[in-house]
Amino acid sequence: MLSDIEIAQNAKMKKINEIAEELGISSDELEPYGHYKAKLSESLYSKLAFKNDGKLILVTAINPTPAGEGKTTVSVGLAEAMAKIGKKAMLALREPSLGPVFGIKGGAAGGGYAQVVPMEDINLHFTGDMHAITSANNLLCAMLDNHLQQGNELQIDQRRIMFKRCLDMNDRALRNTIIGLGGKVNGVPREDSFQITVASEIMAILCLATDLNDLKERIGNILVAYNLKGEPVFAKELGACGAMTALLKDALKPNLVQTLENTPAFIHGGPFANIAHGCNSIRATKLALKLGDYCITEAGFGSDLGAEKFFDIKCRYGGLSPACVVLVATIRALKYNGGVQKADLEKENMWALEKGIVNLQTHIENMHKYHVPVVVAINKFHTDTEQEIEFVKEFCSNLGVEVSMCEVFAKGGEGGIDLAQKVCETIEFCADNENSFKCLYSEKLPIKEKIEKIATEIYRADGVTYTTQAEKAIKEIEGIGFGNIPVCIAKTQYSLSDNPSLLGKPKNFKITVRDARLSSGAGFVVIYTGDIMTMPGLPKAPSALKIDCDNNGNITGLF
Secondary structure (H helix, E strand, O other), rough: OOOHHHHHOOOHHHHHHHHHHHHHHHHHHEEEOOOEEEEEOHHHHHOOOOOOOOOOOOOOOOOOOOOOOOOOHHHHHHHHHHHOOOOOEEEOOOOOOHHHOOOOOOOEEEEOOOEEHHHHHOOOOOOOHHHHHHHHHHHHHHHHHHHHHHOOOHHHHEEEEEOEEEOOOOHHHHHOOEEEOOOOOHOEEEEEEEEHHOHHHHHHHHHHHOOOOHHHHHHHOOOOEEOOOOEEHHHHHHHHHHHHHHHOOOOOOOOEEEEEEOEEEOOOOOOOOOOOOOOOOOHHHHHHHHHHHHHEEEEEHHHHHHHHHHHHHHHHHHHHOOOOEEEEEEEHHHHHOOOOOHHHOOOOOOOHHHHOOOOHHHHHHHHOOOOOOEEEEEEEOOOHHHHHHHHHHHHEEEOOOOOEEOHHHHHHHHHHHHHHHHHHHHHHHHHOOOOOOOOOOOOOOOOEEEHHHHHHHHHOOOOOOEEEHHHHHHHHHHOOOOOOEEEEEEOOOOOOOOOOOOOOOOOOOOEEEEEEEEEEOOOOEEEEOOOOOOOOOOOOOOHHHHOOOOOOOOOOOOO
């Protein structure tokens, strides 16, 4: 059996100009990065401005488990399957972060015969977007520290600097640091910290910006610190906006690649969903909607994180209206939610499946709260029994949702034809019945009411408790006039609750908010729950140990 990277390396890719030509993109609108990847120029947006949008399909999932769900794999396979049933579909995904690639999760380009390629490039440096974001972020930090060194005209309180340095790598040793040591010429000593690039506000800004002017304005609105009078200090006051925009001007352009079956795909932007807003860029999604009859995109982790933020943040700012949600699960993962250990998941266990399927049910019900139809995609494993499959089908039928047994990992687009047909039929049926998307909450609500709305309706908590630090932070954010924006909750992905050990559908729990931080440039308030970290660490045996490169430049061990 071939590994994912071996399948990808055997793929018959088309040159990227061929993929572009099939989409009606001219050579003047294409900026190639080698033979198989490219960025798209600004002129393409103007050319397509008056073209009608296609239908937006969001792929999300149940809470992730060690058993695996395959959300990206299903997204890729669905796009390939759409082509097989004669539909013009575009795929719009996030860029992988180097942190998970070298850490515990591995690559994020799909799997088996449902992958985006060139897989090695996408999972590693790609077109340099992550590096540009990291550089722009750290330029602002360097200018802030230089301002302190050169006299501190803005009277910044060095104890209240809000903006962090970043690095696109899991490095727990940088979570908390002291900088400026070594004497007067080396800066002002102070405590500092790093977060992973995909959790940075610059990443969020890049993914939510509509054009270069909007990008620059959002950068200028970043809260970097408070002064000694307790007043906010923004990035524009440090004069960093122009230089940061210059670093990001190419990163703002979506990246065009293809699937193993040559279906066109945009890979652009990559915020994590457990510590950021978890969606690819608005620009890539909007461009995909113009170029295809269907745009298939995904949001990170389970629907309680990625989909909620996709709806309440991305759709709100992008003016997007999804036509359908594809909710991915596996029978193995449902049994894991029912209490079966990973080693025993291949055995039939109806009792555990009945117990664990409440996790799937909760995610289905949550998606219906946004008034969007749901199709369940069960990523099929050879160990799934007929009795287990029939139980899941009947369960979904009783909830009024279509379910498809999906085999895209093993068969590519051919294994997703049934899913593609059911998605198209569901969209057409709901269009005839005037289904209409709406956000869960009004951004005009006070911050606490927005948090409690998500906690009680999406996580199914009994309520929310706040630490003293959280109370203080929320009061301060509302006090400087930023209460009327969405919230982005940082929470464990493994549970509907803020406790990763509570599987299935937890009951009798409250969400604990320990802090809040304003991302005024991105346009949301980050709410920290549990012990969630914005700089992950490497596991005992990181994936980096398996990755190698031979004398001919061939990469091995990458997923």
